[in-house]
Amino acid sequence: MEPKTNVEQRLAESFKKLAAKTSIEKITIKEITDGAGVIRPTFYNHFQDKYELLEWLIRTEILAPVIPLMKQGNLQESLIQIFTNLMNDKDFYLKVGRLEGQNSCETIIRKFVKEVLLIFINEQVGDQKAAAKGLTSDLVTEYYAQSMAFVIIQWIKLNMSLSPEQMADIFQFITSHSIEDVIAKMN
Numbered sequence: 001m002e003p004k005t006n007v008e009q010r011l012a013e014s015f016k017k018l019a020a021k022t023s024i025e026k027i028t029i030k031e032i033t034d035g036a037g038v039i040r041p042t043f044y045n046h047f048q049d050k051y052e053l054l055e056w057l058i059r060t061e062i063l064a065p066v067i068p069l070m071k072q073g074n075l076q077e078s079l080i081q082i083f084t085n086l087m088n089d090k091d092f093y094l095k096v097g098r099l100e101g102q103n104s105c106e107t108i109i110r111k112f113v114k115e116v117l118l119i120f121i122n123e124q125v126g127d128q129k130a131a132a133k134g135l136t137s138d139l140v141t142e143y144y145a146q147s148m149a150f151v152i153i154q155w156i157k158l159n160m161s162l163s164p165e166q167m168a169d170i171f172q173f174i175t176s177h178s179i180e181d182v183i184a185k186m187n
Contacts, residue, residue: 008046010036012057015050016092024050024095051103054096055112061085063112070120078120079171082113083164086152090160097156106153113152114145147175 014035018027027050033043047053062085069078086093096105118141125137151171155162162170174182 007036007038007042008053008056010038011043011046011053012060015053015057016089019092019095024054024099051108054103055108058096058108059112061089062109063116066116067119070116071123073120073123075120076168076172078116079168080164082148082152083155083167086156087160087164094156094159097153105156106149109152110145110149113148114141117141117144117148144175147171 011032014032015027017035018031029043029050030040032050032053033040036043047056062082065085066078066081069081093105099105118137121137121141148171151167151174155167173185177185
């Protein structure tokens with residue numbers, strides 16, 4: 001029997017090849033399995049639907065490589081790596097970025113960025129109580145995950161025209177300065 005990750009990788013590669021030719025919404029499970037050389041029930045042994053496959057792709061290709069950097073507390077390098085990972089498969093993620101609604105790219109990215117940020121925050125804070133009442137790890141991770149997902153989607157919508165380093169710098173600047181400082185920098 002073939003290892004689970006090999007089958008998942010083959011399904012993912014088939015999905016990406018199909019996405020190069022047609023919109024993601026129009027891709028069928030049969031097309032994915034035919035391209036991967038497996039039967040349809042095999043797909044359902046691994047994923048519920050193509051959007052769960054997409055989540056797996058984003059988790060394994062975009063965010064999983066960043067976790068070691070987050071655990072080391074290296075936020076800037078983590079941001080650069082996220083943008084670089086997206087850029088490495090630019091054509092695919094340009095299409096993914098257009099997904100709207102329940103299975104939108106922004107929703108998927110926000111979910112996984114929140115998980116990665118929670119790792120970073122827990123590494124930095126540990127078991128310490130928040131100095132400010134109500135300033136919880138969940139509140140902070142949700143805030144920054146929404147911000148990061150928004151910045152990623154805007155970057156994708158702008159055809160990824162800025163470099164990963166530029167995007168990481170922009171995100172770092174916006175999130176580490178007051179709105180007055182950001183406005184002053186815009187002038």
